[in-house]
Amino acid sequence: MANHDIDITVRRGTVHALVGENGAGKSTLMKILYGMQKPDEGTIAVDGEQVTFNNPGDAIARGVGMVHQHFMLADNLTVLENVVLGSEKLYGIGDKARAKIKEISEAYGLGIRTDVLVEDLGVADRQRVEILKVLYRGARTLILDEPTAVLVPQEVDALFDNLRELKAEGLTVIFISHKLGEVLSVADDITVIRRGTTVGTADPAHTTTKQLAELMVGSELPSPETRESTVTDVPMLTVEDLSLSAVDPDGVVRAVLDGVSFTIHKGEVLGIAGVEGNGQSELVDTIMGMRHPDRGVLTLDGTDISTAPTRKRREDGIGCIPEDRHRHGLLLEAPLWENRILGHVTEKPNSKGAILDLKAARRDTERIVREYDVRTPGIDVTAASLSGGNQQKLIVGREMSHAPKLLIAAHPTRGVDVGAQAQIWDQIRDARREGLAVLLISADLDELIGLSDTLRVMYRGRLVADADPATITPEELGSAMTGAATGHLEHESPEGDSRPEATDGPEDEAR
């Protein structure tokens, strides 16, 4: 059962935020509201009239539209074509449609250009196209599923301006998020969901992120920890002049990594900020040995590993929490104990010589499940049947179990619930204290600022800026992420900052 006894009332002309941990049942609820899934019991009423949605078409006919977290746009079509696709009957596909799109765009300040190709648009523009698509179909109630997950802070502000426009025109917005700071700044009403049921509502004017987070988790959050620097001056990983070029889909050779150099010392967390797709994944792949750089030298703990194969690098002490755990970190259809062996098949306790030691591997899987609090009925279930947070805990446990010298953590808490998030942070901190070097890549700027000892900003394959995590704000990082600022970022105006989460580290911030 994903949801039970959900009660929500959304007032017309408001932004209503729906918050809850991952796996709390937000998405299921949205699917029901949008007609993608049918409830076993209960009713939905729009404008006081009871309705049944058998499919998204019914929902749209009732003026309910959905903007998905993952955009559903065809890259090789223009904005106009994308918008009319599937709704050709409404205003045709020609000038009438174009005029209608312009009208909507102006009415809500969306700033849409109708004839550019979607592939030429940035993430924020694509999102606006998605919103326009829904409005074009006549929606009066918009459901936005985690709309800010892909945006940098400046773009989030712009999106919120758009939402306020929509609200002013009498439209209703249901906003799903687990970023509490954002929720508080944009929502008129907040409903909290926990374990598939509504546990309360909150008034954003009189609620703090901490109270909201505790409502979400159902218990008090771990108290913030004082930061003590554990950085030593012993280099663990040295990257010198790493460059990699790749052929992009248009057949053009592009530098995806361009002269990247940095050093991570024992006990140091180096955070890399950047909009996704600026070379972070390639950097991880290159350090792991899955891609071969055009030039550059990698030194791990004094040994040149530039030409070592991936397995050797892993055996030498590189652990990796991959960005895409389903593609790179797990065998989804294999049981947990086999997933525990993955990536460490040559190491103890998984094998003795060339033969697997199933008994020891299973025993150790049970230990990981226990120590890292992986919620599972047993170690024989497939990895696919665990929730994202528990899958991630298993991966973290596995990588930490081989005493890594260097941990690469790419978006370690993405799609992970608040409780697991705090645990993963604690584990990274503990390991750091024992001399682990960490390369942290994250789209969550608060996480980056909270965990890192050193911050670098990556833009178009180059490290363009660095910053001191003790003073920098997400906004300042954000402007470097879009290429607007380079060099050493100095924190400018400590007082002029109104964003609530700017002062919170991940220690006490729940998303």
Add this chain to the structure above:
Amino acid sequence: MKKIDKERLLLGIAAPLLAVVAAFLITALVLAATGKEPFSAFGIMFDYGVKSDSQVYIINKATTYYLAGLAVAIGFRMNLFNIGVDGQYRLAAFFAAAVGGALTLPGIVQIPLIIITAMIVGAMWAGIAGVLKTTRGVSEVVSTIMLNFIATAIIGYLLQPGRLGHLDAAGTEVATTPLPESSHFFEFPTTPTPIIGFVVIAAIAGVAYWFTLARTRFGFDLRTVGRSDTAAAASGVNVKKMVVTSMLLSGAMAGLIGMPTLLNESYAYGSGFPLGIGFTGIAIALLGRNHPVGIALSAILWAFLERGAQQLEFEGYDREIVGVMQGVIVLCVVIAYEVVRRFGLKRQQRRVGEKLAAQARTNDKTEVSA
């Protein structure tokens, strides 16, 4: 936990069983459509199939099929579709027969020599496809099909009088020089016909297959690539090397397919050497879920069906009906596995969810009461 395990086993058996039953039903419809009474046909097949001489036939035939199934299954476990098992085993058997016919060594030396020759030839032939895939990105499906044709042409060229072939006394068949008596493999003296000794080798191959895949590091790497090549690469497996290695292994196993016939029956490679067993192997591996025991059962089923087909002919049925049945089984198997797999995955996800929710609820209660 035990419950989920039992369930997985049940689901595992459900799919092939479902497929076989569905295939029988569909075949019954086909028979009925041609105006023949279906169930008496099945009765004939069964009665004939369980006779003692049929049993020997089935075991002997299944030995060959089992090896074919294993050869294909090695590829399947890697997500490689080795359609070329057919060409590999024929080429392997041909060269092994040629080598065996040219030498007269003691059996203890010559039999292993023949077998090893076959395995090496099979491996090399499959290896070509592996190398093409890793270096040039050629799909193994395409390259192995092409290699089948090339193998046929090579054998056709070499199997001629004056080259490696000899016309027999009757002047009807061209074959390689017969193996010397010492190179005949042993037999179990059962009545009325003996069971071939190669069944032992097939069993050993099955155990080796199971052990390598389930208990060794290498097998784990191989299965990892089959499940997710991205995860395998990230975990440190050299995927390209693994592709070539597993093609070599699949080919080496394919090399064994012709050996029961060569060493226990024909003692030479002639124009009458069985064809198309590689394709049968694909069906058998599919039906047997790439599992060593499953492959054995489906090899026996296949041999049983073919035995039954012989009798059907005498009783006035078309023997092609068994071909229809085999084809339908394969189709049903593919569908049934996918259906059962999805069902099982969903069911497990739901059960895990329920179990955790129940745990969470009891936790809540204890918190409240505490």
